[in-house]
Amino acid sequence: MKTLRQQHDDFHEALEAQGDVSVNPSGNPSLNDVICLRRRGVLKGTLGLAATGFMGGTLAACSSDTGKTAPGFKGVPIQTATDFDTVRVPPGYTARPFFSWGDAVLAQAPAWRTDAGNDWREQLMQAGQNNDGMHFFPFPDNPNRHGLLVVNHEYVNPTLHRDGFEDVDAKRPLAQVRKEQAAHGVSVIEIEKDEAGQWQRVMPSRWNRRISGLTEMEIRGPLAGHGLMKTVADPDGKTVIGTLNNCSMGVTPWGTYLACEENWHDYFVNRDSEDQRVSHRRYGIGEGERADKYAWNTAEPRFDATFDETQAFGGYLQEPHRYGWVVEIDPFDPESTPIKRTAFGRFCRECCTASLGEDGRLAFYSGDDSRGEYLYKFVPEGRHIEGDREHNRHLLDTGTLYVARFDGDGSGVWLPLVHGENGLTEANGFADQGEVLVNARAAADRLGATTMDRPEWVAVDPNSREVYATLTNNHKRGHAHPINAANPRHDNHHGQIIRWREQNADPTATRFTWDLFLLAGEAQGSRDENGQPFPDHLTGTIDGDLFSSPDGLAFDASGRLWIETDYDDRDPLMKNMGCNQLLCADPQSRQVRRFLVGPRGCEITGITFTPDQRTLWVNIQHPKISYPASDGTTRPRSTTVVISRDDGGVVGT
Template sequence: MSQDHQQFHQRLEAHDDASINPSGNPPLSSLLDPTRRNLLKGGLGLAALGFFAGGIAACSRANASPLLSFRSVPVQLDPAFDRVLVAEGYRAVPFFSWGDPVEPGAPAWNPDASDDWQAQLKQAGDNHDGMNFFAFPGEPERGLLVMNHEYVNPPLHPASVIDTSAPRPLAEVRKEQAAHGVSVIEVRRDADGQWRRVLDSAYNRRISMLTPMRIAGPLAGADCMRTASDPRGLEVLGTLNNCATGITPWGTFLTCEENWHNYFINRDPDDYAARVSHRRYGLAASGTSKNYAWETADPRFDATPDPQQPHGGQVNEPHRFGWVVEIDPFDPLGQPIKRTAFGRFSRECAALRLADDGRMAFYSGDDARNEYVYKFVPAGRFDPANPAANRDLLDEGTLYVARFDKGGRGQWLALVHGQNGLNAANGFPSQVEVLLNARAAADIAGATPMDRPEWAAVHPHSGEVYVALTNNDARRETDAANPRPNNLHGQILRFSEDGGDPAATAFDWELFLLAGEAEGSAVPAHLKGTISGDLFSSPDGLAFDEAGRLWIQTDYDDEDPAMASMGCNQLLCADPRTREVRRFLVGPRGCEITGLAWSPDGKAMWANIQHPGLSYPASDGKTRPRSTTVLITREDGGVIGA
């Protein structure tokens, strides 16, 4: 990995992982039964937390999972490893890379084009992330692959370092903005059985930071959403830092805006200190914004209040990010919609739980140290017989945040004005402020601070919800959900709603596993995990296939000495019943593995290789690395993982 590349990602991680939660809400250690804590300290470990069928004690019996038939691939410790290694009997080939043409008229990728932002608007964006496959009705051999482009790896330009000492060239900033967002591409399985892109499809589309989007829901037109450039507060330009995703039962794509705060700055110290909507989310307060200094060329990203302009200039522009954005992939002319009923924070995903009677819940993590786990329950129910009635179901409902109580029980706390301390005296005069400042509302309500909650995934049969807690190296006080100080490796939590009801306000929870080193290894206790099978660190992306296999993607700095035994980042698969884990794929040095999608028959899988550090996918040691979607198939044509 180049020094510039490594330093940039270390800087991003430092910004994204910083704790800015001032609530002082009790950690789980103060809520849990002391006897359970003593059991953990006394070495009986997680067997005491076996609330679910099978229990964590089943780890010791996990010798041959009925769900996993592939052989594990080995870790890759070579610092020059620059390819994708997949399990024996499978193949993984590059399918879609940054700069590939998407829309008609798009030129081929040019690694040296510093200011050709109009071309980038028609090409694949950078840093592929969460994605989903949408089959055409009645055509399982044909579908739309929709994926996020989370951020950009500088340089997208010939210069090796972004110069923030002077205003940045607007054309460079525009290209970076164009490389954010979403791609929609049509794919088809041909007569020879191979999946290919449909290059001339009318559905192919790029959505970026320059795409107009409608604001919908409780905050549409609210004063806090109005700016000098949008005095009505009804339309915002673009979406950014799109990480994980979700889908709706009516076939739309939900993209989630994660670390949007790193793109804005408010240099007014008095206003910053008083404005919860900036301070609680960690906007920059001096110098330049934390990522790319866009505000030096595009004033929309300078959120310093300007009393000479209507609505204070752009002071409200950060309020227009941090939302769930709904996109209809089958309507290439349709305007994306920001659904404000979901609440605003650094959202990782919107994982759907759908009950037989049409009730829904969408689960999300807020990816920072000591932040929270949320769910949104729409007020209405999905009606497959009435598509028109489903279109605005996401504009009304209840946002909840999780509190994890002792004894393996948990409560969903409603973030509703007038409930759980959310009143004017505490800074919430209406529901608008509750949703705008969902983090601060969760502080007041008494939610449990967690270790970087990231992706959530819902088991397709049991309805259990799994949440990745990636890591927290600043943890000092331990508890049952976070039993290790200086937690470098993270864990996976799972819970089950009371009565299997997505709208339930209580649940059972337990630790599914602790990532890290083997129990008997000669490393400090805080580095040891409880994995049955192949070891890994820092679970990030989670997804279930139709058979109920849990796929786990990792995101850690593979050049950190603490990760020396982990090698390059990985895609693993776990059996939820036995808890056996097997390593299915290893990516090139410097990358993160993120985003999964399957064909309807489960015989094709797409996975994203984000920010590879050497020269992948060319793998020639010379070419600039490119974030790339890989297509994975079995050589015998069978189902992936089976």
């Protein structure tokens, strides 16, 4: 029998392999005549709108420190030790574990058991596993000392159970499946600084709440009640049970949280090999190498999306259509029902980052985190009205979804995914706008969008309103996906960060200009362990501390760009990178400095600040070593870490 650590490693290899399955047959677009990378200067343009940013759930004014965005701390060295089991930050800073898997969220929650013996009902009252995207929502009367921290719990590891994932006669035990569903979702916790200046969780609290894979949610927008959302268990197509694989997130100007459903396809199976429907196959739902990784279908029928002619609506044929959306949560109303906002379109959404213009027009940016997929933008039909919460709460139900085309001359176009336009017609398989949104990937294929190298987090510069996005990696670039100007390296193991400026700095514009902010990877002239120079496709353009596979991305209120990484630190190509990192970059000089390294086997993800930037939270996800106990034996726990300067100053300076 495999050890729990072997199960952990095997499980992550399986998830990585799932990401390698190419489900984009389009080959969009082939720009082989512009594969030479040009390092363009900062794009010039007219800023017609004041820059804005979302800090602490409220609208922040344009920083007065424009041009003072260089990192001011001493960089942390790379950590290559195979037994590195802690979090290291610069001199003068302190990092401490704050909120770990199994910690109490509700007052009646039992203590977490080190043998993972808590059952699923107890897990529903505790922090879920694999903390990811998060945001701090301050209380207005004391915004830098008191607020709500909202944290995503993306997925589960075998460590969730005492002896790992089990099956009996090829069936998963229902009790295990229920615990796995309970460990997904979102935690809302009230937090406050004590008299000694230390952040503490408040217990009990009227605000504390667990939202999970078992929480009832409302479907709103164009797909509410649509035929594509109906199942034998929900013939009205308006209610869905749970949210799954919440990776990154977004925040609205009216103070709500947008959880994003990323690799939801990992939970479903379609056992009919002859079923080639686009809404399943284009998202990787099938059998064999595309089958679900958790085998929930063996314990709960709704995760088996195979057509059943004996049941209404084909049984659970359309259950996968009910995932892959933006989920809006009101952290300040613990009795509210989460809402799946279907106007945003359905794909493996990594984030939902807002950009707000002076006139109230809004855009929300998202990456579809799979190799060869696309970058999207949703523009609500209405405008945000400051202080009018009743008006704003309906903004996300109507609007236009766009997908990006990055042209080889540094220009770009947002292509509208609108039924009846650009070939999105019934003759081509799109009967109405609902079909377009459920099959957003296929609609983007038809429009000729640019295939990207795993587009993930998006961040908007509060000083310039330039938009940055991480393209984490794609070792199939140049093979399954043709090289193009925005993704110029074959066998792209290290990834890049792309940025663009909307025309007239208008978030709703349909044209933009773009450049590559940096290519991650080895420095020019560096050598491998055999003393040989690295080939061009592993060499980057980083000015400063090296890293690979940028993933999480965020700006602080001053305009410093924070970059989080997610690479396999066991991969020989990552030997020089050490453990995963948090870095800080100056968007003007492009200088990069390493701020944090995490324990072996982890991913660095999730980032949020207090409005005064004196507290930073970051997540340590799926550590292989026994973090945060650091005793070499305790079961590792994903953990939210709180970081501050010892002198109480601004983080990053």
